[in-house]
Amino acid sequence: MTKKLTGDNIFKVLAAVIAASAAVILLLNAYILITGSTTVLSVFKLDFVTGMNWNPVVGRESFGVLPYILGTLITSSIALLIGVPLSLGIAIFLVEMAPKAVKVAISYLVELLAAVPSVIFGLWGLFVLRFWVLEYIEKPLNTYLGWIPIFSGTPFGLDFLTAGIILAIMIIPTVASVSKEVISAVPDSIREGAYGIGATKWEVIRHWVLSYGRSGIFGAVILGLGRAVGETMAVTMVIGNATGPTAMPRTLFQPGQTLPSLIANGFLEAPTPLEKSAYVGAGLVLLAISLIINIVAHVMVTRVLKVKGGAVE
């Protein structure tokens, strides 16, 4: 039987073609970043990734993105260190502990936190949070633990730590809501069995629920990491924007930059094609990092929630 040109077939093919738009957009992004960065990559080759200098002066050009790769990883790590335990606490509280009314209210507020535009996080960070961080976190840390290298230097407020803390706040909605789904997906029979042998609520959560949902929660964490790595505006506004060797991370209390903030700060002002290409190259590195992270997260989360789908339906 051959396929006839019926309304149904036309509609299906049309919808299928349009459904490819996401793939087209993704490939377009990759294509443009790859072609746009050939100039800088052909000049500097591997030095582009391992170099520390960022010198746009014509004739003495040097472009290396290592400090910004490290900056991205450091701010994201701080975000995970602070944001993940908080998000897990929230998720556990919402699924296992909170009474219905509180649960609804807090879920709602966490969703609203996700709705706040990142530029407003940045504005708040620049004019409010940075002073809190400086007074209540950085100065005490520096005074009492200043002998540890990462807490040395002069606390300033616009630095890696503040950027990491802002990111921690911004990934809470993502990590908390995915973990919440993962924890709700743990079958009740598991809990019943655990209660049946006399475990307390916390023991049930700690030894049964969390270990059952382990890989899903790991997926949620990676998803949060993906968000943190790509976040641009809030970080750009609070990280202090150092370039070149001074951006190389030495302490948490120094201005630095991440890959996104580097691009946001300099891309439009870049006068020469080579410098422009360097920013596109930074974008390519960022895209690569973010794709790897997100594909891993995606695989982990869907695998777990698919199990849930099978169990529930």
Next chain:
Amino acid sequence: MLRNKWHSYKFRRFKNRFFYVLCLICAVIAVVPLASILFEVVVRGAPVINLEFLTSNGLKGGIGPAIQGTVILIALTSAIGIPLGVLSGVYLSEFGNNKYATWMRSINDILTEVPSIVIGITAYTLIVIGLIGTFSPVAGAVALTFMLVPIVARTTEESLKLVPNSVREASLALGAHRWRTILSVVVPTAKSGLITGVLLAVARIAGETAPILLTILGNSYFFQGLDAPMDALPLRIFLNSRMPQPELQAQAWGAALVLILMVLALNIGVRLASRGKLRR
């Protein structure tokens, strides 16, 4: 073993309470930044706001062009992005039982997480350098469309999946074609969930800054055509926040209040209107 004091009932009960309180504290901490942001935006933004601030151009210190620009961007983006996203979602939900659809679904999810600044670079190269040759609302709308399509596709899929199969079967049993069933029965049934999803997606991209920073540039004037730089609220907030003058910083807070009211009004309104119809 159980004689060990770490396994005594008393200690286990204490641990239980301790972690209960700890989780409660986590939940409270999550609310603090939100409360502080809302408080600061209102307290610092409200004094700046008056009719002149909202309507006059940038040279007079107003944010009229920024509000206008944001509305134009949202309209353009919605016009391109919503049809693409909704139809993608229809495919994923109604014909999505094959390998191709599984791939497209995953790619939508991955595209949602692509850093917005990267999308800004793409739209810049494609439109600002390539097609039009200047910073323009079109370039901004293309960038935002790239972000809108995957979100709308996935929310559309989720809300169409909530339509019971019996509804589809009833329509098909009456002799309607598949496409007719989808367009006149399935989509209307899922209407409120679909609209909720689309509006939340629009609210999300309305506050995006990084991609429009690279594509519309920003200026002080009202709309000057589809091939000229334009202003927008998020961009105005960002640019003003870096200025040393306190009055420009105050304008940033005013613009932030307007933006957050727009975004939160959309969020809260939509969620109240369609409670429980779309689970996110």
